[in-house]
Amino acid sequence: MKPFFTFLCFISVFAFEMYAQEQLPLLQLIKDLEVRYDVKFSYSESDVEAVLVENPKADASLKTIITNLNETTLLNFKFLNDRYITISVIDKTISICGVLISEADGLPLMGASIVVENTQKGIITNADGEFELQAIPVNAAITISYLGYETLQLKAIQLRKQLNNSCETILLTERVEALNSILISKYLTTGLQKRIDGSTVLNTEKFGTLPGLTEPDVLQSIQALPGVESINESIANINVRGGTNDQNLMIWDGIKMYHSGHFFGLISAYNPYLTEKVEVTKNGTSSEFSDGVSSTINMFTKNNIDESVSGGFGANLLHADAFLQIPLSKKLAVHVSGRRSTTDVFSSPTYNKYFEKSFQDSELTTNSENISAAQQSSDFSFYDYSAKLLFNTNDNQKFRANVIGINNNLDYTESFENSEGETESKTSNLKQENLGFGANWNATWSDKFTTELSGFYSQYNVDALNNRAETDQSLTQANEVLETGVKLKGQLAINSNLSFLAGYAFNEIGVLYQTTVSAPSYDRTKKDVLLNHAAFAEVEYNKHNTYLRLGVRGNYFQKFNSFLVEPRINLRQKLSNHFALKLQGEFKNQTAKQRIDFQDDFLGVENRRWTLANEQLIKISKSKQASLGFEYNQNNWLFDVEGFYKIVDGITASNQGFYNNFQYVNANGNYQAQGVELLINKTAAKYSVWASYTYSVNNYEFNSITPSVFPNNVDVRHSTSIAASYQILKNLEASIGGIWRSGQPYTKPVEGNETIKSGNDTVVNYDTPNQENVDDFIRVDASLSSKIKLSNKVNGQLRIGVLNILNRKNTINRYFELNPENTDEALRVDNQSLGLTPNCSFRIIF
Template sequence: MKLNKECFNIVLIISLLSFNAFAQERLPLIRVLNQLEENFDVKFSYSENDIDAVFIEKPNSEASLQSIIDGLNDETLLNFKILDERYITISSINKTINICGIVLSETDSFPLIGATVQVVNTQKGVITNSNGDFKLKDVPVNSIIEISYLGFEAVQIKAIDLRKTNQSVCSNIVLAEKAEALNKILISKFLTTGLQKRVDGSTVLNTEKFGTLPGLTEPDVLQSIQALPGVESVNESIANINVRGGTNGQNLMIWDGIKMYHSGHFFGLISAYNPYLTEKVEVTKNGTSSEFSDGVSSTINMFTKNNIDETVSGGFGVNLLHADGYLQIPLSKKLAVHVSGRRAFTDAFSSPTYNQYFEKSFQDSELTTNSENISDAQQSSDFFFYDYSGKIVFDVNEKHKLRANVIGIYNNLDYTESFENSDGETESKTSNLKQENSGFGGSWNADWTNRFSTEISGFYSKYNVDALNYRVETDQSLTQANEVLETGIKLKNTIKLNKTINVLAGYAFNEIGVLYKTTVSAPSYDRITKDVLLNHGAFTEIEYNKNNTYLRLGVRGNYFQKFNSFLVEPRLNLRQKLSNQFALKLQGEFKNQTTKQKIDFQDDFLGVENRRWTLANEQLIKISKSKQVSFGFEFNKNNWLFDVESFYKIVDGITASNQGFYNNFQYENANGNYKARGLEFLVNKTATKYSTWLSYTFSKNDYEFETITPSVFPNNLDIRHSVSLAFNYNILKNLEASVGGIWRSGQPYTQPVEGNETIQDGNATVVNYDTPNHENVEDFMRVDASLNSKFTLSNKVQGQFRLGVLNLLNRNNTTNRYFELNSENSNETLRVDNQSLGITPNASLRITF
């Protein structure tokens, strides 16, 4: 005991001496300054209030003056500046420091790639690299740093708390996932910056952080998602996105809660949704939440920015087709207005990009083929488009939020032919094609408690196609109109039972009306049809996410009042991790769809193919019903991702007139189904400076129509093999390049019977088609490239310049093939090949503030 007591006393004395020695090394700054003035014959200029009560470690007596001053700058919040050999100033203002940090996920401590680190109220910022690291130089010492990441709660930290000195280690900043979402981000940098993958298998496109994809000059929402396996457009049209063998009309498009019936400008070649006010896009191919019905192939859900900033922000830009701008204006701490607008200048200026798009969109139409009979001086065409959107963001308080939004999309084509009548006078006849989609929506969100919330939303959507096609050679006018009106109301309740379980329950009501009108002048003909359908839906689901298991299990019931029909739609989404790197996933869903697109052929709308909407009537047009299941696995290690998924999908209730046949079935009213089954493979490697990926899709897609012979034959969208390869590289800090290619099998087509190409059908001669879709056009191949450069104009103004080239090798690709009678010899047929875009350059310049 005595020995222990002596040992304790010795330890205590040593500790006190050590503490006293350490304390002696912490000196008042004023004393150190006086000593430095004496040792180096210098003079410090300062305010006593700035250095009062500042203590520092005693400088090394053998160090140089410069190293001592550098050490004082690192150690204190003061700014030491050497004016000349004698005078040194000390101030507490305009002090800048270097900061650094490592951003991690609270759940698994994984680094968050692409997190935004921004100095509040400035444009100064950076994104984290593949290790979650960031560094920022010359940050005002009194500033606040905000760190944000999609799906996580943003945090604000004082810059001084992240100060980087020569000896310090960068701080860890841990972000917590947002409480309302169990469906967390699984992969933060998927293919490129701004593309993320969720644990439920859906893909999220974050347009604000979007990197570079080959050929693109802006984060075009519907172009970008075609980088995903199983998503492509067989004719390069945004208005014809095919997901796992489905038609474009089988994709559910939602913009801020408003169901949209129109997706593209320039008749499908450009997305109709301004990406700079669209904050994120969620793409789901299977295992959809029971909250959503319709869209038997996919759900594409777009969200605009939903927050209130402290200052006005916005941007504007121009490329070779259009100009656009957007503004986010805070009117108070609780109220803000967001507006955007875009308009083409194609009716005033024809760029190389416009010429390529025009040739692609209007090939084999009257706008190009009439030139054989009518000189250029006797015909003219004007085309333009515009879109706009607006949103009111009102936070009543922390518990209640109101949102209201509006969107408008417009395309217009005028085609004028001039001719000389029998009296020698010149007359002009103008044809017109107009497409328009407008919508209004609103929502109220209420957080009653930390665990219970309610959302009530509603929308109104209106889609119109109006066309006047005047044929000079026959003095005949054809007027067609297609209108879709839909209103919807939804009530959704979310209950958080605990940190791992969410329960969702709600009710939705939709009323859809579709009108179609046709009027012909000679001979006189007039027809109008109108259908209305009411749909009641009730849905519920449970979402579980804990440790290695994610499960979302739901069911939806739909009652169609007109048909007195009730459909039950179960939904399943399961992901099970077997190790830190390996996971299995299983998804399945039943869905239905009551609206369908009917394709108008070459003799309508100036020969420009147009798609009009029809509504199920359970007679000639059945409700489409889909059943889909997919199974696969993921392996993710060291920023390598291997994703393999097999799928089987059957869609019943399709009609032949909705498929766009170019054979003897094109006017049939037969009902049938298609079955698509295949395999999707993706390998993706991401790093700080580069990202590369290779995807391959195998798919076999067959029709079955019992009343058609043969009853089973390949689908028009039966693309057996599809390969995509791309590489992104950060050449410099603000310069990124991207190059990539697409190769896929050719689209099926129907060949006329060799040696007997035409037959008589009553008094008419028609093409005598052979076995349907028995042949394929040549394989499709395209190489694209992009260059993206960022620059700073001031502390609050940033710029971006992009160059993009589609079909860099100018390869001639045939996207579709059909046959028509030879006008000079009705016993012969002529082959018509629809060609893809030629080499198409584009450039864009953007300014944001």
């Protein structure tokens, strides 16, 4: 028994010694010491609650324990007398670090934000989920956030970098409601992310540098995506998988927008510094949305109430802007922004290039010989503004209301001498406006059930007064769109992997267009109104290797007594850790579309008018689209291949902008686009390189005209882009990239018989439509971005960008017109792209 008893004593002593070396919370040790030694500690609980210390030996004296605590912690223990001891935080800084890991799959999270509260210090995790910050106050609060995951708040001391350079591993938990989670956190550049449903998310606040851009222009940036481009370099004409611009549904904070670009399409009309997030969906759209048979571009402004005032202001060579986010209380805040052009104050090189591009081939640049350049002048300006009210009635209910206004104004004056030798002048005006109001009420009734009630009002106007000096004729034109919408939806999270969405939407849309001529007197006004009731439902499932969203939408058009059913599917199936197949499909419809007018309309600058389907001459557009592809993602390499087929029925010849024999023909038809998109992307902490290629075939079919099948106006068979961004220094980033694509189709006159008589008029005699192509489009762009720390709370940012640095002359459109000096001849007219166009911007952010 004695050896056994000795062994037990040895084990007990060993266990006690091991226990003595274990760590325990400092708060627990303080309470133990107060009882053991009959002393009192004075401290702030927030200073000591996160601190772990070694359990002292049982026979250690109080003085020895306090000395050891002073040496091993960042706290100062001081004896006031034999019984009272104070504890305070040492005024010093530490280095912190960590590794962010997804709790769901154990993968590192790249692009997460690590922010030191109440300072301007912060960092984004690298490709391995790692971060490190120097000189952080020991008692600082650290916020860790990542889209689709729960936000963490920790004390700096909890992330203290150890002497052996080890860092804390931090697990982030996915939000239960976010089934449609982020798949790729850095897609092409910082701030572009790809969701598991195939949509792309642009986060403007974290946005990196794209070639040629000096700010995160929402509609310019999305053109970096495969299958998204602008054939004529205009934001007002974004083509998604062969569609026209009016086939893109644009939503700003729940408000349907009918206008997208300032400067008649060259820059986005949406202030990127208040637009927090943009979601772009090309296929497999949620059943919540209709319209936009080619794509959905959904823009969101910042939706949280901050603790302090923040904002920024800046300017580039075209405009100046400012935004403010003002918390009025913990539950109430106001966000405001405004932007105005500086083009009427001074003419920068950038403005001159944009003016030349926008107004080429318009009445501003193609006047009669009787009116010289010295006898004409133009004044162009634009502005936009937005405001948002944020009110949290309680923790579970939120109310938001917002307004947005967009305005473009052009005044054009011609001066001439009349028959009596007196000088007369005529001023023409063109104005574009889009005004929108919206509100929504979001309620969380339980951990699993939420509802949202929203409504919007959108008004779009184009008004033109064209006073023609030589003929003393006045032409007035107007186009107005009014739309009101209400939507109620509810979402039920059955569990963390399965949710159900259902809702009802009502829309009323009215479209007016008017033309008035003074001599000879002529007046035409037409207005159409359409009511649409819709019910939608979908189920979303995301577990392990499978993501599936199935939806259906039913639309009832009261005026036509017509009911359309639109099924939707979005499936992504992982076959291995790195390889996944994806399948998407959707039916959609669209009732409002644009009609393309020509030279004598809207001063020859803006030639698009919104019209409404009437099921007679103008049919409801209906699209069917399917796509199948695969993704391979490993070691920050992404290979994405997707084939698609799309047919859009119910298009009219008048809304295609034909320059051929069908220019004024009323005909209904369809277009079919099919092709393959390929993207290769390599990302790392300091750089990103990508290349994309799209091959597509896009043909019209109009049964009532001959030939019935011919290439689409935007049939671009080959399109390639290559770009790279590199972080040269911590606060200096550069990017360069190039675009090459096939030239746009055009129709040439019949050789040897270029003009023919049509009644009393002579017109161009066009050959078979769209059988020729202009030269290939090639452009190289570059940007440089630098961040400047001005103070602890104020940062600056300088960006320089150059579009078309090779100054290549690209023809983006070609058509023919009658030679006024020889009616047997047709003159070729080439519209050119932007030449070498520099720009720079400087911003202050606080």
